[in-house]
Amino acid sequence: MATENPQVVTETEEHVHEESHYHPKLSFIRKYVFSMDHKTIAKQFLITGIFWGVIGGLMSMVFRLKLGFPDDSFPFLQSILGSWAPEGDLKPEFYNALITIHGTVLVFFVLTAGLSGTFANLLIPLQVGARDMASPFLNMMSYWFFFLASVVMFSSLFLPQGPASPGWTVYPPQSALPQASPGSGAGMTYWLVSMALFIFSALLGGLNYIVTILNMRTKGMSMARLPLTIWAFLVTAILGVLSFPVLLSASVLLIFDRGMGTSFFLSDIYIAGEALRTSTGEILSGGSPILFQHLFWFLGHPEVYIIILPAMGIVSEVLAVNARKPIFGYRAMVGSLLAIGFLSFVVWAHHMFVTGMNPFIGSVFMLLTLIIAVPSAIKVFNWVTTLWKGNIRLTPAMLFSIGFVSTFIAGGLTGLFLGNPAIDIQLHDTYFIVAHFHIVMALSAIFGMFAGIYHWFPKMFGRMMNKNLGYLHFFLTIVCAYGVFWPMHYIGMAGVPRRYFEFSNFQAFGGFADLNQFITVAAIIGFTAQFLFIINFFYSIFHGRKATMNPWKSVTIEWTTPIKTGHGNWPGEIPEVHRWAYDYSKNGDSENDFIPQTTPVSADEIEPEH
Amino acid sequence: MLSFLAVICVVFLLIVIVQISKILESLGVLKGEEEAQESSNKLNGGLLFVFIILSFYLIYWSIKKYSPEFLPESASIHGVWIDQLFNITLLITGVVFILTEFLLFYFAWKYRGNRKKKALHYVDNHRLELLWTVIPAITLTVLVGFGAVRWYEITSQPPDNVTWIEITGRQFEWMPRYPGVDGVFGKRMVEYIDDGTGNKLGIDTTDINSEDDFLPTEIHLVVNQPVAFKIRSRDVLHSFYLPHFRVKMDAVPGIPTQFWFTPTKTSAQMAKDVGKPDFVYELACAELCGASHSNMRLEVFVDTQEEYDEWEKQQTSWYSSFMGLDKEDDADAEQLEEAADQKEDNDEGEEIEITETNGNVEENNVISMLQND
Structure with a gap:
């Protein structure tokens, strides 16, 4: 086998050479639409992700308006939402639909496809030193399945009864019974179809990532020399491949329950004036709605790590490059990634402490959940130490990385409350958890995504984004983000439940009108500030300053490719790697404080064991 | 109509900001990229540090303002235990929060980039890493212990006179x-x-x-x-x-x-x-x-x-x-x-x-x- 390998490499090279010589121009469709180039696919994921980010964000604006200003009506809403908001008053069933679709598209379409789809595709071949993914065709299919999923989800917004509305967790029986809420009819069917397509996309992508990382590393690129981004994408892909099929099975069983008279999740139900019966007239029983929750969270929990791990990888890389220091404790960083990845599979039931589960099981899941805090703490301390005595360039990417560490700490710590089932009894399904997961998962992941975009934009488009807009974007975003989610902790500590259309019915929950208004205003400013980014992004694609080959003076090998990187990545041979990915400030020279991975280890240099 | 005007205003504001940023960037290029980066390091580092100090103050102020609106002391026996656990956890996480967030933003400001300086090539320190593995582990064990005891008490079978x-x-x-x-x-x-x-x-x-x-x-x-x-x-x-x-x-x-x-x-x-x-x-x-x-x-x-x-x-x-x-x-x-x-x-x-x-x-x-x- 070993002798065969070089042959394979040369063959591919020749092929690429041939292509660039004899087929210099692919048709527009092959080049930009049905492209098999991992870089183009990455951009497709990114732009679709941005599209969904705007839609999901707009939805949150609409329901925040309702929560912040419950007594006002906003006539312009009728012109956007039509019958969902007659005379500008949002209807409660569409409030539920909005929070459902907001959650679904942000979790799956923006923070899974938009984040890991973009950066795994862009960086894996470039950073491990490969011409493309292991299977460019499957990779292309992965995007187009995601596209189809997007189309289905988007069309569900135009259904007369509205899209799915049982919350993004789609717990049955509500999601199984069209009688239970208007969104549980066609809207829920669209949701399930869309998710099934999305799962295909995630699996095709994930398998490709794993195979590429394990098999297609360039010469000298041992696993211990991989940048942490790649480690993060590897663990993410493994989590996805192992957990997404479980959601698919849950969806399929739910489809059976919805349309074929089975009762996997249904039992003893009387709804809309009649009891549910089997075809033979007996009461439908024996199913367990809790089973669905187990299946859902068996994906759902790894899913939050699928979202956060790529951001962790990106941030580790950006922090090291811009602090001009090696990432502190590389081995511990890899080890904690693996530990978090493993543990993420055995903590799912901490979402279900108050479903009536056996208390013993609850305590086991508490133990496993709190253990996750240890590798997470290691990562945080290592990031902070990476900054210590650095020579820090505060680029927009770096600012967002620092923001990531900040939100990851703030949101991670509140996990210690929620992971403790005794405390969770009170906090479960209140605004406290809304604050927790938005900070630790949504904000952190979005910050990681911004860091990645600002950092690798020159690699994607050969141009630079405007830094000053980036700075402004960062500070507005972090101030508004904390402005939105920090006060939610207080509302949660006052016991206010989440997913409430209005609070005025309850004496206990009605007291936070001023805070809710403040949150809404902060959210609107924060959302508007994102347009600074969007303008910057699209403007810079065409008119940004031209990038240099290695604008951040980074050591990793993606910066050894030409500025306008063609399909195949390196025009000549793939470079050989001689050292790990973090040799910053190693030599005495302050002009050139980095040694690229492609530089051979000199005779007098000791390469430490990493 | 009012909302339409508001949208127009926001759009104009965005355009102005974009234009100013473009001009600033061109000025930066004229000044020399390194020097421009250095002055923005200074500005951003300062802003980060101000941000965290101001945030700490706002957190203190807002807790003082809103704590009367948190739920009153629990009206049940086990609720008091839950509140106690909450407070213990709050104390521990609060200390960690202030410490780590402060260091993070302080380092970002203190070690802001400068052409004359050089970063320290500091790769590993196993003793340090062991320290911050063991301390969280012990703290969590304590939390798990207290939590488990209370959890079992709360979910136990009810007494006979229930x-x-x-x-x-x-x-x-x-x-x-x-x-x-x-x-x-x-x-x-x-x-x-x-x-x-x-x-x-x-x-x-x-x-x-x-x-x-x-x-x-x-x-x-x-x-x-x-x-x-x-x-x-x-x-x-x-x-x-x-x-x-x-x-x-x-x-x-x-x-x-x-x-x-x-x-x-x-x-x-x-x-x-x-x-x-x-x-x-x-x-x-x-x-x-x-x-x-x-x-x-x-x-x-x-x-x-x-x-x-x-x-x-x-x-x-x-x-x-x-x-x-x-x-x-x-x-x-x-x-x-x-x-x-x-x-x-x-x-x-x-x-x-x-x-x-x-x-x-x-x-x-x-x-x-x-x-x-």
């Missing part, structure tokens, strides 16, 4: 049921549910135990008397949530769940404590159940024993109003008595069975067992 109340959720209403003087609930079946006739719970009218069950429109509890709720749902998921008692348990169709606790403050006492004469305990739904999820409210009253007895006396049994018996006379009362005797005989012979799935008490029998002991 009073059982059944609560059923449906879209969008909570329906409580009290077992009446016999302390035993009548059987219920989904087959018997009929909103048309008013049998909303599907109570078996042939079951003698159902005859004195009553279905009030509010919940009354006796202070310092343990109470256990058997929690059911008729349609979709709901969650039984009593914020002032720190009680929450999902209502799952097909799988009854339970939660027991001891209320420690009467409604009157609580009203005095919080200084709101119109204070009332509330039961809410905490699991999204449909369009009117935020309307599933029921009032809860914690009474002294005397107040409770007085209230209970006023309740009419569901059976009598369902069968129209409450309008008729003694003949039926006799019948009822007879039936009650019969019931006692039944109880003696009844086989007691406890089936538990996932900690859920499966059948009513466990209640009768607890009552009969």
Whole structure:
């Protein structure tokens, strides 16, 4: 086998050479639409992700308006939402639909496809030193399945009864019974179809990532020399491949329950004036709605790590490059990634402490959940130490990385409350958890995504984004983000439940009108500030300053490719790697404080064991 | 029109910002990229540091301002434990939060880039890493330990002197049921549910135990008397949530769940404590159940024993109003008595069975067992 390998490499090279010589121009469709180039696919994921980010964000604006200003009506809403908001008053069933679709598209379409789809595709071949993914065709299919999923989800917004509305967790029986809420009819069917397509996309992508990382590393690129981004994408892909099929099975069983008279999740139900019966007239029983929750969270929990791990990888890389220091404790960083990845599979039931589960099981899941805090703490301390005595360039990417560490700490710590089932009894399904997961998962992941975009934009488009807009974007975003989610902790500590259309019915929950208004205003400013980014992004694609080959003076090998990187990545041979990915400030020279991975280890240099 | 103008203003503002940033960038390029980066390091580093210091102050200020609106001290025994655990965790995480966030932003400012400086090539320090692995691990062990002890106490089987109340959720209403003087609930079946006739719970009218069950429109509890709720749902998921008692348990169709606790403050006492004469305990739904999820409210009253007895006396049994018996006379009362005797005989012979799935008490029998002991 070993002798065969070089042959394979040369063959591919020749092929690429041939292509660039004899087929210099692919048709527009092959080049930009049905492209098999991992870089183009990455951009497709990114732009679709941005599209969904705007839609999901707009939805949150609409329901925040309702929560912040419950007594006002906003006539312009009728012109956007039509019958969902007659005379500008949002209807409660569409409030539920909005929070459902907001959650679904942000979790799956923006923070899974938009984040890991973009950066795994862009960086894996470039950073491990490969011409493309292991299977460019499957990779292309992965995007187009995601596209189809997007189309289905988007069309569900135009259904007369509205899209799915049982919350993004789609717990049955509500999601199984069209009688239970208007969104549980066609809207829920669209949701399930869309998710099934999305799962295909995630699996095709994930398998490709794993195979590429394990098999297609360039010469000298041992696993211990991989940048942490790649480690993060590897663990993410493994989590996805192992957990997404479980959601698919849950969806399929739910489809059976919805349309074929089975009762996997249904039992003893009387709804809309009649009891549910089997075809033979007996009461439908024996199913367990809790089973669905187990299946859902068996994906759902790894899913939050699928979202956060790529951001962790990106941030580790950006922090090291811009602090001009090696990432502190590389081995511990890899080890904690693996530990978090493993543990993420055995903590799912901490979402279900108050479903009536056996208390013993609850305590086991508490133990496993709190253990996750240890590798997470290691990562945080290592990031902070990476900054210590650095020579820090505060680029927009770096600012967002620092923001990531900040939100990851703030949101991670509140996990210690929620992971403790005794405390969770009170906090479960209140605004406290809304604050927790938005900070630790949504904000952190979005910050990681911004860091990645600002950092690798020159690699994607050969141009630079405007830094000053980036700075402004960062500070507005972090101030508004904390402005939105920090006060939610207080509302949660006052016991206010989440997913409430209005609070005025309850004496206990009605007291936070001023805070809710403040949150809404902060959210609107924060959302508007994102347009600074969007303008910057699209403007810079065409008119940004031209990038240099290695604008951040980074050591990793993606910066050894030409500025306008063609399909195949390196025009000549793939470079050989001689050292790990973090040799910053190693030599005495302050002009050139980095040694690229492609530089051979000199005779007098000791390469430490990493 | 106003909103349209607002949008226009925002768009103009964005355009102005973009233009200014472009000019600034060109100026930066003229100045030399390195130098431009250095001055923005200075500015951004300063802003980061100001941001964190200001945030710390705002956190302090806002907690002071809003803490009076947090929930009042728990009105149940276990709720006080939960609050204690919350406070311990808050203390630990608060210290870690301030320390790590401060260092993060302080380092970003302190070590901001400068052409004359050079970063320290610092790769590893196993002792340091061991330290910050072991310390969190020990801290978490303590939290897990306390948490587990309280969790087991809270979810333990209720004591013998407990009073059982059944609560059923449906879209969008909570329906409580009290077992009446016999302390035993009548059987219920989904087959018997009929909103048309008013049998909303599907109570078996042939079951003698159902005859004195009553279905009030509010919940009354006796202070310092343990109470256990058997929690059911008729349609979709709901969650039984009593914020002032720190009680929450999902209502799952097909799988009854339970939660027991001891209320420690009467409604009157609580009203005095919080200084709101119109204070009332509330039961809410905490699991999204449909369009009117935020309307599933029921009032809860914690009474002294005397107040409770007085209230209970006023309740009419569901059976009598369902069968129209409450309008008729003694003949039926006799019948009822007879039936009650019969019931006692039944109880003696009844086989007691406890089936538990996932900690859920499966059948009513466990209640009768607890009552009969």
